[in-house]
Amino acid sequence: MLLNALRSCSARCQATSRTALVQITSRTFSSSLSRSFPQIDSLRIAGVLGNTQPTTLSTSRILPYLNHARLHSSSKKSEQVGAASPDAPSSEPLPILPRPSVGGWLLFSSTLVFAVIVVGGVTRLTESGLSITEWRPITGILPPLNHDEWMTEFNKYKATPEFKLMNSAITLEDFKFIFFMEWGHRVLGRLIGLAFVGPLAYLALRKKISRSMTTRMTGLALLIGAQGAMGWYMVKSGLEDSFLETPGAVPRVSQYRLASHLGLAFLLYLGMFGSGMAIIKDWKYANGAAWSGVTGQKISAILQNPVVRRIKIFSWGLAGLVLLTALSGAFVAGLDAGLLYNEFPLMGGRLAPPTAELFDPAYAKSADKSDLWWRNIFENPTTVQFDHRVLATTTYIAAAALYAQTFKPAVRAALPPLTRTAITAAFAMANVQVLLGITTLLYLVPVPLAALHQAGSVMLLSAMVHVLITLRRPGAAARLWRASKAAQKK
């Protein structure tokens, strides 16, 4: 109804005089449209119209908006980058397009997750992770505040197998150091929860993000909670009294739980980093920028080119391989397997240790030894280190192969320019990561190198996400907004 009224009004105005102005304020206009299209808030309509202040609108400024409101949400259509090519008309309103600040919030959250991953690594490497013996999500935010409280915490630590078997000479001052490492890690985890959930609630309630994005982000928020619980589940495994009963046992957390904790952190990081990048890129595209360096050509046609599709599939495979290698690294770290075979590329003077050592029957627990292979893969430090080497070498070769592809004339011509740059960056990062891994091994896992190696795995994953983002099609909302703006300019 409103559309019809506005259309006939504008037609009358045009008929009366080509220079006649419709004397309404954009605020009145935008609030009327908001009532008709609740999905679009008046600020955004005002944004389309130019500003939020009362102003005089000519019919030539209203008519384009009427066209926008009729734009199709056809996601299958190919779009001309940099050209004014609105999709077919529709009665659908423009979908919500998150602003770059939303992307900034997600990138900030991913940086916090990056930081907590590094702090977590240093906590483990300084053997501080088992210093806090309880999980108190709310009250645990305060460290001991006086000598008595410190002594209480210290006495709780004195009851742990780690203190009894490995740390019985520790002083209160030493204890304070390992306590603050673990406490800092836990406090950072809580801060990430607050920095994520607070803005998410605001954005969802103010309808600044779409319903589907709200659902995905709520999934990430739940993952943050699950990560806290997983962290405690991991720490608990290092506090078991059973270490005291097993001769020669070293109190340390389960490598399975360590890998799960690190794996969840990677998922959180990837979800936040990938979504943040996509939002910022979509916003730029919606506002007329090139897509992955592509201007004046059909982006859909480029992305459907078989050569580009092959590179995209390869890149997905490589990203999966990097994640798998990183998870296998968590097993190396969990079993302190970096303290064996401190040479590269050989292990004990040969490329691979003897099979009897890699598949040692001592690790099998079932009577028929049917668990021989998988228990060795996950529980035998020699095999775990060997697996990490094999996976890392495969990852490196695959990254080099992807990079080499970009030199083929056909691939060079087909790939968006930004993808080529992103692949080069990923290969460079693979080199750094492998060098860090080798030096960590050769120097018997010093804390700074091992922490850098862990941070490097996140950087390599980020580089792979960047490659994939450059090969992603612009989001449906961004395509519609771009078409709408192009129609507005006509």
Ligand code: HEM
């Ligand atoms: C694509 C290449 C690689 C990736 C993505 C990767 C990833 C990782 C990750 C995530 C960890 C766990 C860190 C932690 O939880 O503290 C790790 C540990 C480790 N990696 Fe790698 N790594 C790679 C290559 C290598 C190479 C080539 C070597 C040397 C042979 C190596 C040696 C080690 C060692 C010794 C550890 C244990 C460090 C510790 O105890 O903290 N890595 N790796």
